[in-house]
Amino acid sequence: MTSFSIRSSVPVLIHLLGWALFGFILLMFQPLTWQVDLPPQFWVRQGCLFLLWMGIYYLNTQFAVPKLLLSERTGLFIIFCLSMIALVLLSVKALDSWLNLPELMERVFFPKGRQYPKKGQQWFDMFRFLTTAFILGISTSITAVQKWQHDAELRQALEQDKTRSELSFLKAQINPHFFFNTLNNIYALTLIDIETAREALHRLSRMMRYVLYETQSTTTLLSKEIAFIQDYIQLMQLRLTDKVKITLEVPEPLNDVSIAPMLLLPFVENAFKHGVSATQPSHIVIIIKQIGPKVNVEVRNTLFSEKTPSLELSNGIGLVNTRRRLDLLYPERYALSVNEHTPNDEYAVHLSLNVG
Known part of the structure; x- marks a missing residue:
């Protein structure tokens, strides 16, 4: 029972460690956050974005890849991926607008009234685009490999069952054949x-x-x-x-x-x-x-x-x-x-x- 619990907990621990590392690198490990006190709205936006990426990952692994890609509905899978990228970009813009984040960030980094650089905002959009594509690619690869491994194990198990059944059938054929001949010989000897x-x-x-x-x-x-x-x-x-x-x-x-x-x-x-x-x-x-x-x-x-x-x-x-x-x-x-x-x-x- 303990061995089973440990084995079943390993995938969960891997997911937790993976998301913790992802969050630390992409959301926390930013040099600018060490030098200034960012407004709480920034962390709200980052937390929502992190949860959105998590949702996209598991939606892709549980639905899009098995139901679309592996079911040879490639066109719909491509549409799904593009929709997820668009969802992230639109969500970021909506959150920024709702939280008034561009103005707050401008006050933090440019307190003397200089204009908040639009080029930087575009860079962050490209960064999120690439990150979302990366998450979709990783989740697709992992799910496809797991499916192929599962299919290979299933084929191997079926082949082993087939072999065992065939061997049992062959031995069942050999043994009665031998005893049939032997009993005939013994019957002749009794005479x-x-x-x-x-x-x-x-x-x-x-x-x-x-x-x-x-x-x-x-x-x-x-x-x-x-x-x-x-x-x-x-x-x-x-x-x-x-x-x-x-x-x-x-x-x-x-x-x-x-x-x-x-x-x-x-x-x-x-x-x-x-x-x-x-x-x-x-x-x-x-x-x-x-x-x-x-x-x-x-x-x-x-x-x-x-x-x-x-x-x-x-x-x-x-x-x-x-x-x-x-x-x-x-x-x-x-x-x-x-x-x-x-x-x-x-x-x-x-x-x-x-x-x-």
């Missing part, structure tokens, strides 16, 4: 081996805890992500034949860093979906390396002509969304390359991610 199916359910429950708790935050540890991948591989191996060879290489030792949860799974899932065969020899190679602040992930799998594991055309929505997640979470901090037909008849995906 063959109950004990193996129980083991699979145990691993799946551990993986579900990871999804439920770790994906609630924006990042997780690389070690937990790798453990999740290992559980996934072991779960998938339960239904594979000896014709499939799976190789997993992880960093040793592992330097734990933060990474977006469920980011690596779509690459591995895609390899299992398109890179194994029940009748032909096949292999999947998953290599995770760390080089300084970078995490390099390489996933290769056997290429079968009857399968189309294209990153963009795959029926699985995980890989397409992963590319979108990378764009949102690691802009200009990742490199993703896909080779759909290597010389070794493999489908290869390589991700280089800067997590530093």
